[in-house]
Amino acid sequence: MLKKTALPADSNAHEPRLYRVVADRIQELIRNENIAAGERLPSERDLATKLSVSRASLREALIALELGGVIEVRGGSGVYVSELPEAAALPEAGPGPFEVLSARRLIESEIAAIAARVATDSAIDAILQAVVEMEKHHSDYSSNEHSDRNFHLAIARATGNSALVGSLNYLWDQRGRLWHKLKEHFQTEELRQETLKDHRRILEAIAAHDPAAARKAMRAHLERVTRTFSRG
Numbered sequence: 001m002l003k004k005t006a007l008p009a010d011s012n013a014h015e016p017r018l019y020r021v022v023a024d025r026i027q028e029l030i031r032n033e034n035i036a037a038g039e040r041l042p043s044e045r046d047l048a049t050k051l052s053v054s055r056a057s058l059r060e061a062l063i064a065l066e067l068g069g070v071i072e073v074r075g076g077s078g079v080y081v082s083e084l085p086e087a088a089a090l091p092e093a094g095p096g097p098f099e100v101l102s103a104r105r106l107i108e109s110e111i112a113a114i115a116a117r118v119a120t121d122s123a124i125d126a127i128l129q130a131v132v133e134m135e136k137h138h139s140d141y142s143s144n145e146h147s148d149r150n151f152h153l154a155i156a157r158a159t160g161n162s163a164l165v166g167s168l169n170y171l172w173d174q175r176g177r178l179w180h181k182l183k184e185h186f187q188t189e190e191l192r193q194e195t196l197k198d199h200r201r202i203l204e205a206i207a208a209h210d211p212a213a214a215r216k217a218m219r220a221h222l223e224r225v226t227r228t229f230s231r232g
Contacts, residue, residue: 017094017095017096017099018053018057018060018096019057019060019061019064019096019178020061020064022051022053022057022058022060022061023061023062023064023065023068025051025061026041026047026051026061026062026065026071027065027070029047029050029051030070030081035081036081037081037082038080038081038082039080039081040077040078040079040080041071041078041079041080041081043078044058044059044062044079055230055231056098056226056229056230057096057098059098059182059186059229059230060096060097060098060178060182062079063097063178063181063182063185064178066181067177067178067181069082070082073185075185094174094176095174096178097175097178097179097182097229098226098229098230100171100174100175100179101222101225101226101229102226103171104168104171104222105219105222105223105226107164107167107168107171108152108155108156108168108218108222109215109218109219109222110215111155111156111159111164111168111218112155112202112205112206112211112214112215112217112218113211113212113214113215114159114161114164114211115127115155115156115158115159115206115214116205116206116208116209116210116211116213116214116215117209117211118158118159118160119158119159119206119207119209120158123154123157123158124158124203124206124207126154126157126158127151127154127155127158127203127206128203128207129154130147130150130151130154131151131196131199131200131203133147133150134147134148134150134151134196134199135196138192138196148195149172151199152168152172153165153168153169153172155202155206155218156168158206182229183229186228186229187228187229188228190228191224191225191228194224195221195224195225198217198220198221198224199221201217201220201221202214202217202218202221205217
């Protein structure tokens with residue numbers, strides 16, 4: 001009879017997300033440096049240097065603190081303390097926006113390449129329809145978001161692999177309050193216009209059955225989103 005061996009515990013299961021660790025350090029900095037309500041925090045560049053963290057992790061932490069009511073992000077002005085750090089109630093502890101984008105760059109680039117190899121005419125038509133819908137609803141945030149998701153899922157469906165569709169659905173479901181607040185602050189009209197062009201390029205590569213071009217176009221698109229949201 002085989003002896004049962006206990007599986008090792010997942011050492012990462014209870015570790016806090018990096019942006020929450022950074023958020024705690026920002027609150028500690030506010031307390032230690034006696035930054036009062038209404039006063040401005042150092043610039044993002046200075047904070048990132050002071051805390052030795054990436055700009056992306058810092059930005060996620062600031063958005064979490066804003067949602068928790070600790071700070072206020074004022075476009076073109078800076079970040080201000082809105083109330084005492086002890087009052088913070090940080091949002092959900094799921095993956096941060098840049099963590100999700102990183103996973104999407106890896107997975108969706110390959111999904112696009114596979115779709116370019118195997119997509120049927122009807123699958124390509126579905127991707128085209130999603131592109132048209134997104135262009136049609138460019139000024140409507142809710143409809144635009146829905147069409148954007150449909151575009152990426154249509155590409156996943158074109159692979160014929162339901163596991164890939166499920167994986168992509170999971171990643172899109174991680175776009176919670178942090179993601180939407182980040183997008184609210186830092187999405188630009190330039191990015192919105194470039195996204196439409198990116199989607200057309202991805203569609204054209206898939207329709208041409210060119211896996212390398214499809215992979216490159218998808219990766220370039222998601223890298224553009226990451227750059228815009230991290231730099232602002």
